[in-house]
Amino acid sequence: MRRLTLLATAIGLLLNGLALPGQAAPDQGCPTPALSRVTRHRVKSGETLESIARRYNLIPATLMGMNAVLRSGKAPIGAEILVPPYNGIRAEVPAGQTLRNLAAKYKVRPDLLFEVNGCQTSPRVVFIPGVNWSPVSDGQLLVAKTNPNVLTRYPLPANSTVLLGYGWYLPAGQDKPVFHSGVDLSAAIGSLVRAAGDGTVAFAAQQGASGNLVVINHQQGYQTRYAQLGSLKVKVGQTVRSGQTIGTVGSTGIPSSNGPHLHFEVRSNSNLGWVAEDPNPFLRQRR
Structure with a gap:
């Protein structure tokens, strides 16, 4: 119960933008930060960007975002690259902003971003899951707007929870x-x-x-x-x-x-x- 209370308190501080500089959330009940679970892979002869991505169940864009050496689309033999545990991007938290601001920018849930990064309330660099890196959009996920003139009916007979x-x-x-x-x-x-x-x-x-x-x-x-x-x-x-x-x-x-x-x-x-x-x-x- 004490662990749940500490975690709930830390999440509350995050969501209300009250995290203090240097303040760290308790480790109890929190997963290891995604960036602490990054592995290193040395490119071997015969490997390609696509084959390495498949090996780790990732998309090529994730590896390109984490490793500038791969952004030409090729994987140089002997290069050591960083491989995150799942798809997403690494991003800096701008000065004066919180994880809540970053979550809004990339359209992810603040509590998910908090937990994925080890329940830290004021990290400098974080991993944002599910966002595809792009040299054009700088990693920001672009979401289209639903056209109300195309979809006009609720899919059930009555509103639902x-x-x-x-x-x-x-x-x-x-x-x-x-x-x-x-x-x-x-x-x-x-x-x-x-x-x-x-x-x-x-x-x-x-x-x-x-x-x-x-x-x-x-x-x-x-x-x-x-x-x-x-x-x-x-x-x-x-x-x-x-x-x-x-x-x-x-x-x-x-x-x-x-x-x-x-x-x-x-x-x-x-x-x-x-x-x-x-x-x-x-x-x-x-x-």
Whole structure:
């Protein structure tokens, strides 16, 4: 109980911007900072930037952001590079700012940023999970805005409680953050699931952890996904209208401790493929 109290106090200081210079949070209950878990890798003959990234289950951009020697796209033989424990970028905390300011800039949860960096309240350099390094954007994740003229309907018959939100979070008992690409909306088994906008069904079948999944492509490069469905009411190639029933809430896919729900995603097309966006702005408009 004392550990939880100390950790809660430290998080409270962080979120309220009250951290004092040099103040460190207690180590109890906090994971080792991500930057303290960086490993070193010496490039061998035959290795490439892509092969090294695959070996460590990372994307090449993460290694390029951590190592200037890789930013040409090539991996020089004999070069020693730094490999972080998961995807993200290293960033300095600007003078006079807090982790809360940095979290807002990069659109990550402040509590996640706090825990990933070992519960330090005033670090100089931090690791920000899930942000893709780019020489153009200087690592800042660019998020498109949902177009209200394309997606016009709430995906359930009535407004619902969000059981698990969009974004990075640290599961209980783990030290590696997980990205949740949509929102889990509480709903009873059998509840009708509706298309969020006019479009064409691109996928309607069982797909691994997503269970029964419906994917709808909309105009202006938007896509919505509806997962963990029970029954499917549409088929691939079918044209659907906004508000049309496309399936029912079920419990297929990976079992969840959150109870029955609809997993709903909004994605936009880009040169990186279909990129998940935060559905909350859309959901707030449709409530």
